[in-house]
Amino acid sequence: MTTPxxxxxxxxxxxxxxxxxxxxxxxxxxxAMTFLGRALGLKRTGVNLARVAPGKESFLPHAHHRExxxxxxxxxxxxxxxxxxxxxxxxxxxxxxxVPSVVHHLRNPFDEELVYLMGGENLDVEIEDxxxxxxxxxxxxxxxxxxxxxxxxPAPPGGA
Numbered sequence: 001m002t003t004p005x006x007x008x009x010x011x012x013x014x015x016x017x018x019x020x021x022x023x024x025x026x027x028x029x030x031x032a033m034t035f036l037g038r039a040l041g042l043k044r045t046g047v048n049l050a051r052v053a054p055g056k057e058s059f060l061p062h063a064h065h066r067e068x069x070x071x072x073x074x075x076x077x078x079x080x081x082x083x084x085x086x087x088x089x090x091x092x093x094x095x096x097x098x099v100p101s102v103v104h105h106l107r108n109p110f111d112e113e114l115v116y117l118m119g120g121e122n123l124d125v126e127i128e129d130x131x132x133x134x135x136x137x138x139x140x141x142x143x144x145x146x147x148x149x150x151x152x153x154p155a156p157p158g159g160a
Contacts, residue, residue: 067121069096084103135148
């Protein structure tokens with residue numbers, strides 16, 4: 001019998017590790033996430049295995065200001081919305097979103113599960129825009145604040 005290596009995550013150990021996630025601003029968001037990087041102690045970069053069932057979506061169209069992100073399709077097909085254009089994606093396709101990124105999103109309108117690796121940076125401060133709901137999220141460590149995406153209008157003279 002061999003002793004487990006703390007820096008090696010075997011495929012056999014992944015069974016049952018997926019955690020359901022849905023974005024609170026998208027009722028069609030449903031992703032089963034396995035946090036590969038976290039499982040082995042990665043702190044500065046994230047690597048996750050994601051599964052999106054037929055008819056569901058990943059998160060919500062968003063753009064990053066500080067953290068780069070990438071997606072690599074393993075199996076199934078999906079529709080990647082990248083900067084307002086839809087692109088069908090499948091096994092072996094790779095997407096990268098350098099910062100500041102364009103708005104991007106992934107959905108699965110097909111009949112089989114969409115499986116992909118995704119990852120990116122884990123910085124102390126991140127700013128994400130969600131234009132479809134008009135919100136900006138600012139994360140500082142564990143603190144998350146949400147603001148309207150549109151700049152506030154100046155008050156009229158006299159404060160009225």
